[in-house]
Amino acid sequence: MNKRLVLGITGGIAAYKSCELVRLCVKAGIAVDVIMTKAATHFIAPATFQALSGRPVWTDLWDAREPKSMAHIELSRDAAGILVAPASADFMAKVANGFADDLLSTLCLARQPGSPLLVAPAMNVEMWQQPPTRRNKARLVEDGVVVLGPGRGEQACGETGDGRMLEPADLFAHVAALFAPKLLKGKRILMTAGPTEEPIDPVRVITNTSSGKMGYALAQAASDAGATVCLVSGPTSLPTPAGVTRIDVKTAREMFEAVKAQVAGAHVFIAVAAVADYYVKEYSERKLKKREHHPGLTLELAENPDILKWVAQSEKAPFCVGFAAESHDVLENAEAKRRRKGIPLLVANRAQDAFGRDDNQITLIDDNGRHPLPRGTKAALAREIVAHLAAMLDAD
């Protein structure tokens, strides 16, 4: 695919963040053609984007540089997609209603079917919450436009709330996804991720230190590779990966019920969650009190369902992938686990390397043996796992 992106800039102070986005794209070898609306040029000079992208910047529908006077058509052909960041309320309204009165809006309307259009709204919180903006956003989504964010926080006007444009690194992740090979196109993938929480009383739980980062990275990578991903997640503080459907649960038993409800029709099940092996047998409706002269407390635990094993042994089982986090004898334990659970692919890692961190070291284990991968970010490793999985599905 042509490694070229069309980046639209509309009038908003967040335009300065798009300078960094262009830099990230160029660093990754992506050519960026910047199109600016007239309002955008009041915030940043076209020369800034020209210097950063190393390419001409386009502002005018009637630009004579385009030999056939068809800049509104030619610029988007062969590009991986169009990203408009920042997208103002006015620009969203235009695209939602099919207006085409300047180069950028005309370019959006003239894009070919299937050509991705992403918008990253940036506006004052009140503008974002007004019914017309909400209607326009809903209509854009209905039309297949991907709306990225907005984020929440302090705004240029001094107010706080929804409406901040996503950060350049977050936007870049979405741009990178446009260029990911669609290795899992047409596949439905069900996943679990994060820890589970087993309540003891109304304020206390048994849980573990899983952050959910590996599972979320894998959900993102699978979605970027063209899969339809449903993520059943234990409690985490992570944002939902773009394009992924997320179902929130707390306990292992809730996770099991959600998986049972979603598994029909899934081609692949990937169990990344660090599921608690046990739950507290007698949940106390009242907060447990510390008892004087009574050192120690005994909680009776009962076994949780093994979700992965249940799915792997079910009739019409999807292709199952498991994770094993071990503190010692990682590979031996992982190989035994793969056999015990009866699954074709298992990802082994050392719990100390994996939990809560942004990077990891993993070994893939399948019928052909061990495939160790070099240490990397969870996002990079997720892409490797996707490639390995896709190759196994192809061979299946």
Ligand code: C5P
């Ligand atoms: O049995 P163990 O917890 O070591 O196996 C880890 C793998 O099994 C992971 O893929 C995990 O998500 C899955 N698992 C599960 N349900 C459980 C326990 C583990 O799906 N109750």
